[in-house]
Amino acid sequence: MITGKLNWDILKKLLEENQGARRKEVIKGGAVGEDCAVIKLGREKLVLSTDPVTAATEDVGHIAFHININDVATTGAKPLGIMVTILAPKESSLEEISKVMGEISREAKANDVMIIGGHTEVTDAVNRMIVSVTAIGTMDSGDDVVWTGGAKVHDKIIVTKALGLEGTSILVNDFQDKAREVLNEEEMERAKAFSHELSVLKEGRLLKNLASSMHDITEGGVLGALWEVREAAGKGFLVDYDALPIRDITKKLCAHFEIDPLRLISSGSMLVTVKDADQALKILRDHQVEAHVIGEVTEEESLLNIEGRLVEVDAPLRDEIYKLYD
Structure with a gap:
């Protein structure tokens, strides 16, 4: 398998086909497009999500924390705690x-999150x-x-x-060596700092x-995320290619590594659907969060508008980053 x-x-x-026993406390379990499970316990709901980091060797702990807290954040819940599993190869050091x-x-x-186990x-x-x-x-x-x-x-x-x-x-x-073929040292440092913007x-x-x-x-990039929203909501989408926010450094690297930035792992960016985009943008920008309207939810078809040409978006395959580890 790939x-x-x-x-x-x-x-x-x-x-x-594999859901185990049914429990009345579980409001909804995870599914394609739904990264969190929600459980009702008394006067509170618990929201849970889990994910490993498999496509990075640097800032692994930083990334692992944020990609999971991000999933909880998408439900509107307040993060409380995390449980951490580390599997290290035999050549690892205690320092690592x-x-x-x-x-x-x-x-x-x-x-304000506790490591609880x-x-x-x-x-x-x-x-x-x-x-x-x-x-x-x-x-x-x-x-x-x-x-x-919930997208409409x-x-x-x-x-x-x-x-x-x-x-x-x-x-x-x-x-790093291949990246330096197209980026200068200032751009390299700026790109490394992108890892400090991963929280949503x-x-x-x-x-x-x-x-x-x-x-x-996350994995599969913006096109993968759009498809997951499509699967979860049973709706389509029409997105304007020119409205997609991609930084010049990312464009340079993707061209050099021959990978599609629209299918590149993109933690740090949240996909949000709203009825009142103006109000949402104002709230975000008033709190110094960059945001862009990229399209709208439609009845069925999944389309990308590239300079007036409508291109159908296929179901996501693996993330582009894995090409570099084959």
């Missing part, structure tokens, strides 16, 4: 493991360090969960910050009462 997430249709079938844990702890403290192991089952985090958030039982599947026809589609932030930071950290917790809290859906843009 590296990367399972194709959406295979994953959907596996999830539908400590560095990852230090990164996670620093980000957790800064975001986990597992750490050195094993010959992996050839590079794998970090998996489970994030837990809470919300009042009467508060509405923002589901990915004619909603405007907003993207926060810029696409490819995580992918760009991986390219300049893991493939702020925009999640700002838009939780306005958004019809929110979705963190």
Whole structure:
């Protein structure tokens, strides 16, 4: 099998056929496009999400923390705690493991999140360090969960910050020599700093009462995220290619590495659908969050408008970043 997430249709079938026992406390479990499970316990709801980091060797702890907290943030919940699993190859040093844990702890403290458990192991089952985090958030039982599947026809589609932030930071950290062929040292440092923009917790809290859906843009890039919203909501989309925010550094690197920036892992950017785009943009910009309207939700078709030519968007395959690890 090829590296990367399972194709959406295979994953959907596996999830539908393997759900274990049904529990009345579970409001909704994870599904294609829905990264969080929500459980009702008394006067509160618990929101849970889990993800590993497999496509990075630098800033692994930093990335692992934020990609999971981001998923919780998309529901409108407030993060509470995380559980951390580290699988380190035999050649790892204690200093390397400590560095990852230090990164996670620093980000957790800064975001008022507690590390409440986990597992750490050195094993010959992996050839590079794998970090998996489970994030837990809470919300009042009467508060509405923002589901990915809540997108409605004619909603405007907003993207926060810029696409490819995580992918760009991986390219300049893991493939430095090749990246330096097209970037100068100042650009290299700027690209590495993209990893410090990976949180979407702020925009999640700002838009939780306005958004019809929110979705963190991770593996598969913006086109993968749009497809996941399509699957969850049963709707289509029409997106303007020229409206997609991609920084020049990301464009340079993607051209040089021959990868599609629209299918590049993009943690740090949130996909939001709203009825009132002007109000959402004002709220975000008033709080210094960059945001762009890129299109709208439609009835069925999934289309990208490239200079007046409508191109159908296919189901996502694996993220472009994995091409570089084959």
